[in-house]
Amino acid sequence: DAGVTQSPTHLIKTRGQQVTLRCSPKSGHDTVSWYQQALGQGPQFIFQYYEEEERQRGNFPDRFSGHQFPNYSSELNVNALLLGDSALYLCASSLVGRLSTDTQYFGPGTRLTVL
Amino acid sequence: AQTVTQSQPEMSVQEAETVTLSCTYDTSENNYYLFWYKQPPSRQMILVIRQEAYKQQNATENRFSVNFQKAAKSFSLKISDSQLGDTAMYFCACDGGATNKLIFGTGTLLAVQP
Numbered sequence: 399d400a401g402v403t404q405s406p407t408h409l410i411k412t413r414g415q416q417v418t419l420r421c422s423p424k425s426g427h428d429t430v431s432w433y434q435q436a437l438g439q440g441p442q443f444i445f446q447y448y449e450e451e452e453r454q455r456g457n458f459p460d461r462f463s464g465h466q467f468p469n470y471s472s473e474l475n476v477n478a479l480l481l482g483d484s485a486l487y488l489c490a491s492s493l494v495g496r497l498s499t500d501t502q503y504f505g506p507g508t509r510l511t512v513l
Numbered sequence: 514a515q516t517v518t519q520s521q522p523e524m525s526v527q528e529a530e531t532v533t534l535s536c537t538y539d540t541s542e543n544n545y546y547l548f549w550y551k552q553p554p555s556r557q558m559i560l561v562i563r564q565e566a567y568k569q570q571n572a573t574e575n576r577f578s579v580n581f582q583k584a585a586k587s588f589s590l591k592i593s594d595s596q597l598g599d600t601a602m603y604f605c606a607c608d609g610g611a612t613n614k615l616i617f618g619t620g621t622l623l624a625v626q627p
Contacts, residue, residue, distance in 0.1 A: 429613070440517075440604050440617030441558070454614060488558060494613050501548070502608075502615060504558035 400425055402491050402505035410511045411479050419474040419508045423491030429453070430472040431502060432464060435486040447472050448494060476510075484512045515540045517607050519618035526595045527626050533580075534590045534621045536605030546608040547581070548615070549590045553601040561603070564588065595625045 403422045411417050423430050429448045433441035443456035447466035466472045470491075476483055486509050490502035516539045526532035538547065549561040564572045564581050571579050576596075580589045592599055605618040 431614070433615075440606075440619050441615070443614050443616070446614065456614070486556060490558075490615075492613060500613070501546075501560060501563055502613070503560065504550075506555075506557045509556075 402489060402503055404487075404489050404505040404508050406508060407506070408509045408511075410513065412513050413479055413481060415479050416475065416477045417479060417510060419476075419487050419489075419510070420471065421474070421489030421491075421505060422471045423489075424503050427491035427493050427503075428470055429492045429494040430466060430470065431490045431492070432472070432474045433488040433490065434458070435488055435507070437485070441488055444474070479512045481512050484510060486510075515542070515607050515609055515616045517605050517616050517618040519605055519621050521621045522619070523622045523624070525624045525626060526592075528595055528597060530595055531591060531593045532595055532623065534592075534603050534605075534623065536588045536590070536618055538586050538588060538605070538607045538616075540586075540607055540609055542609040547579075547588045548606045548608065549577070549579070549588075550604045550606060550617075551599075551601045552604060552620075553598075558604070562590065592623075597625050597627060599623060600625045 431446040432444040435441040445455040446453045450466045461477045463475045486507045488507045489505045492500045492502045518537045545566045547564045551559045562574045576593045602620045606615045
C-alpha cells in the first residue's frame, strides 16, 4: 500500500519564477491538503482539495493556487516567487467525504529554495 | 480561531526513561481531534497518536500515550521506555472537526541520549 508521494524532492528557483509541486495521495484517500513549513516552525495550512475543488483555504495570497485531478492527485502552483516562499512544502491526504473528518497522512515533502 | 501552544522548544531524555511533552490548545469547536506527529531529521511527518475530543479515555499506542484534559484544553504526550529512534521534532496539532484543517504548534525537539 503506497503512502503519500511528492515530487520533486528538492527544487531551486529564482525570484519571480513559477513553480509546480506534485502530490499523489495514499491509496483510497480522496482529499489532499497542502502545508508550508518554514525552517524551525510548524506547518501552516495553505489549502485543501476535495472532488477537484478547493474546499477551504488558509491565509495565503492568490499567488498560491492548486488543482486536483480525477485520480485525486494534486498540484500546488506558486507564481512570482519571493525569497520568503523558501520552505518545505508538505502534502497530506485523508479520506474525508463531505461531512466527516479523518487523520491526515503526510508525504516526505518538497524542499523549495528561492534565490 | 484555533491555536495550539507547545511551551517546550527542546527536551532531553535518557534512553529507557520516560518523558512528557506538553501541549495546550484553544478551539470553539465542539467536535474536534487532537494529534501528535513526529518529524525526524528525514523530515517525513509521521502520525504518533490521535485523540477524539468526545472520547474520555486517553489514547494509547504502544509506548506512546496521552493525557487529555478537555476542560483545561491540555493534551500532553508521554513516551515510555524512550529509544534513540524517538529523537525527532514532535508537533501537537488540532483538527477542528468538519474543517479537517490541521493547526500545528511550534514543536518540541526531543533528544534521546544514549
